Amino acid sequence: MTKYVGKPISRVDGVAKVTGKAKYAAEFKSPDLLYGWVISSDIAKGAITHIHTADALQVPGVVQVFTHENRPGLAWFDLSYKDQDAPPGSPFRPLHDAEVKYSGQPIALVVAETFELARYAASLIRVEYKVEEHATDLHANLSKARDPKLGVASLLKPPPPKPRGDFEKAFSEAPVQVSAKYVHSAEHHNPMEMFATTVVYEKKGKLTIYDKTQGAPNSQLYVSQVFGLPFKDVRVISSYVGGGFGSGLRPQYQLFLAVLAARQLKRSVRVSLTRQQMFTFGHRPATVQHISLGALNDGTLTAIRHDAIAETSQFEDYTEIVVNWSGMLYPAPNTKLSYKLVPLDVYTPLDMRAPGGVTGVPALECAIDELAHQAGIDPVELRLKNYTDRDMNSDLPYSSKELRECFRQGAERFGWSNRNPTPRSTRRGHTLIGWGMATGIWDATQGPARAEAVLTVNGKLRVSSATADIGTGTYTIMTQIAADTLGMPIEDVLFKLGDSDMPLAPIQGGSWTAATVGSAVKVACEDLGKKLFKMAQKMKNSPFANAKPDDIFFADAHIRLKNDPAIAVSLREIVGQNGGRAVSETSTSTPDFLEQRKYARSVHSAAFVEVEVDEDFGTVRVTRAVTAVAGGRILNPKTARSQILGGMVWGISKALEEESVLDHQFGRFMNHSLAEYHVPVNADIQDLDVIFVDESDTIVNPLGVKGLGEIGIIAMPAAIANAVFLATGKRVRELPITLDKLL
Template sequence: MSLLPSVGQPVSRLEGQLKVTGRAQYAADYSIPGLVYGYVINSTVTKGKIQRIDTTKAMSLPGVIQIFSHVKRPSLAWFNLQYADMDAPPGSPFRPLQDNKIIYNGQPIGLVVAETFELARYAATLVEVEYEQEAFDTDLNANLSNARTPKIGMATMLKPPPPRPKGNFEKAFSESLVQVSAEYYHGTEHHNPLELFATTTVYEGAGKVTIYDKTQGTVNSQLYVANIFGLKYKNVRVIAPYVGGAFGSGLRPQYQLFLSVMAALELKRPVLVTLDRSQMFTFGHRPPTIQRTRFGADANGRVTAMNHAAIGETSRFEDYTEVVVNWSHMLYPADNTLMQYKLVELDVFSPLDMRAPGGVTGMHAIESTMDELSYQLKIDPLQLRLINYAEKDESLNRPYSSKELRACYVQGAARFGWEHRNPEPRSMRRGNKLVGYGMATGIWEANTLPARAEAIMTTDGKLHVNSAVTDIGTGTLTVMAQIAADELGLPIQDVTFSYGDSKKPFAPVQGGSFTVSTVGSAIKTAGKALRKKLLRIAGKVGDGVFKKLELDDVLFENGRIALKNDPLTSISFVDIVAANDGNPVKVIKFSVPNVLKLKKYSRAAHSAAFVEVEVDEELGVINVTRAVTAVAAGTIINPKTARSQILGGMVWGISKALREETISDHHFGKYMNQNLGEYHIPVHADIHDLDVIFVEEKDDIVNALGAKGVGEIGLIGMPPAISNAICHATGKRINHLPIHFDNLL
């Protein structure tokens, strides 16, 4: 009897029990003999120079081992590098403890190493630092006149610049029957995954280190450490089997990794450095962004002119960019377009990718503008999007590999009950609450990168698959095991997937919704190679019935190879391995996307978000009472883990629209709410009825699995859908995110 395919089944997370019982070990959980603890000292000024560091009091405490700073640190190999890691933007990477210069508030300026974490933290308060302060500027709004075009760098491949202008926008806009123009502002947001950033470095002697790191890329952290400290790559091992959330914050190595390795190499003993919650605000953030849109349409609702301009924040030392303005012309086929994107250098740390970077920012402006256009045209917002539905990517004049967005609109609207919407603002009520319906489109790129995977058939007929990829909590372990199981026709319980270790075959950082397509494709490639090798060995066994057969001639199922035209004639994997002199049968394969084929198509996941809000008419309190997101993302490998991803994105969408913002005091150049008490995120009481639909979509082009990632797409449509629902409920369109109740009073 044939097994049902594992792909497409709602398999529960294979590591779930370990996590909920506390047995999963995260970066700070390793009990190493002789372990000592590091606590970071951060600058309290925004720009200037350190004139004096006095460590006398701190070093006098029993149990304090060493205090590192720019005046006391080992020599390093990295200070001439332009790129220290594979995710670095154009510019020059930040170098902790390089010199006495302060370039942003909260910059790490020292590390106290002590016998206990509490002692290190206390000793850090006794270190006296004197600064010579300099003038600084952290205000994006005050520096828009200094905006410039971003520099081109390695990241441009995954973050392309705006498409070229098309037609004559200014003329077309001025002649449009209906015109909408608006400005949008998104505040700063900071990463706050549940697991704090931590690194445990074990000094192995002879220039070797084993590192337990919170990271989205074990190989990336390995490259970073080897480059900086002048170590051989093979002598740097980075392990990260469990990651307690990351969402982009772990794409680049953070400074606790540098400090932990530096201290371990110098002291020749294991060192754990953990950042506390306030220190999570001292690196990387979603940048504040100002956008302006101008859309023009004719009497039938067809958009004829589109201008989308954005200005984002970056540091003085790197050009961090996002894809903010490229999306509108991918979705809507206007004949006249003008897309513009610029950066302003400020005295801040480089921004960092945060779930759906650029996409969730840009789509709020685009979809809010489309919503306003629908009101002026007196056309239903959903109908307006169907009128302007693009069958191909007009921005690049090429077809989509697949696109079932229309089905997302139709199925999402039906599930939500969109037909019950009264188009008049402030027309729908529930007691003293104003009720609003809003909808918006989501889009996110579907990329595939090169990766390697190893597949091993063991002596007991089980499959073991290896990859360096991490699992940041998205279900990667489970879906990779499902893909591998189907490749060899095995039940998932006969598959072991080992991952999160830089010694294993290469995988890029986990992010951008490309992990399943990238590592999954590598596993599929390795699985096919293993099937070929097993069949070749089977041909040498017994009477040679399997000799000279091709893969199309046989079936791989239930731990056996069987003839397709005579399934009773079969040979077990155990017997095949025995015929291999009892040695496991191994293959390792490199999967490289067919770039020439892929560049002929635009590849994206699509979604439609539908939201109901209630707004207290007297208090202005906003509540998202229910929401539906319909997603088209090709083959869904595991609908249970995929649904979890979409739900998580929807919750974050509520957070971005209504809660989440880091407040800056530009007089001090400092973030003022560096804690979870004042950095507001949703709690359970804020989340109500959320529903997910996966629309059927077949894609034979995007990758061998036909799968598109779902990590980002669930977030993108939610903030504009919420904003549009609030406008429908109250008649007020608020273009500053997050939207607070005082905006509605």
């Protein structure tokens, strides 16, 4: 009974988005609204010795300048500052004291009657610092690498598994060996919407907060703990989020500053960051990786070593899963994986689309390609040779894994069988052509979540959960699930999200929302259905008086008898019996941990890419790419395809364009604008194709979905780098592959 699930339904929030009616955090107005402008530190390490605010305060219309010197007393303990995505350590506290921990740190907030006044007054503030020597260079500080501290977050991000077999011996005996170093710089999420918070100061000091976040309840928790406010006085709303990619997984400092100012001034306050300030909080950490692979002459892998060293801040140990994938993808009997951190004077890194996955897997998949080339084996064949249906890290079978089918269908669509395996031997005018491929893998996880389903007196279905839609299509797929579960026409179903008043859902990230919230929506609708059925049975002359729950089904906004669908009662009629009140049910869905723990659960992909490289200039263009995904059940092929397309664009970006460059003289990211931090523009993107292979999975969650937010990006960078190798004969192991690396 899936009239909608599995169908390419257009987004239910589409009209709002194309007409400009969808409102984002900085777009809510209040008559008493004040504007805040953040001042950022110029230095990377040291202390503020003086902030001259007098000139700014003299400007008519400037209300206050908040600094560490005049901020109110706040929560004392680190624990209060920990949000749902906080890594082990002491969270950064804005305006806490005079100490400067990183360049770009917020050190003051100017609040004025208009945006322009705040911006102007900020230019009148002078800051004196005592400067200390900073360390921001990962490569110069590799000797300081140490094991990450463990904490609650380690549950979701387990450290590398213990070694298997004897890597050193197996590697030294391997007839085919590959050993290489892979490097990439920091990256910033740069969603199109800049971070902003509008705090509406309500009667009795209650706060309604419009925040850019990937989890309204997470922001609510943070504000409530830090400012010592009861939950009921803090409502956080984020109905529309202009892109997240992980940047909204933690409350960012504009939330803190806006709330602080609103509470102190007892007025509504908006704080929006500038694009430059979008480079002053979490980023994908720069990482250095070493990979060594040993194989037999026929390509059978015997030894894998994968070591990664990543940066973190001096105050928190941000970790990601970088090396574990090597043990999950390939069943080498001798495997040794390690992951270490170097604390630097930078802000704590932050999950960024496919965190760790798109760091580790591309390095591994480039190394595998190097091995295939060295062994003279087709890269797809080599991967098939080393295919596994078990995750060797946990020694558990995959709940489902149609990666083989991704290879087959992807290769066929791409025309892989016509590949010329000789590097630098295919030309088109001035350009060299190369084909490359790679594998992608990401976790298929599910968390607990709650949802409420309400049948209104008008017979409409209203479903809600405090999740987010950062562009992923949550609004749409939840509406589809709800409509199908209760057999409602989709236009009579409204799904709402992004409000801390709604039933609790976890932060939206890691590709788990479809599974997590989708399961909750399904359960809530089923529970509502049961309730409605009971009510229907109690109606006068109910045709269901003797029916069992298994005897009926929901369709066309009616409950119908399975063996005689003509016998039916409309849902509207049922709710009509409820004394003018709606019927509602709030339910919790919890993963079936007992069953799930018996399996490894992952989503897989294979990407095939053609690049064109100008032989003189080294400019690379991805002329076409195919990604085949084994992602379980596809709830909506239209929005699902968009998720993968977007991931592929991110893959192109990571491979060829994107990097945040630190100048270690100043310990500062220098290309802090969208003119100099390059992400793809329309002209960079040519022919992209997406395939979803059939994959049935009854373990991952009741819906059988695996999540698609990350998997689209993961295989692309290596596929591109491998294609560049075939085109040019040059291995570039440092991303992004900018033209200078190919000259």
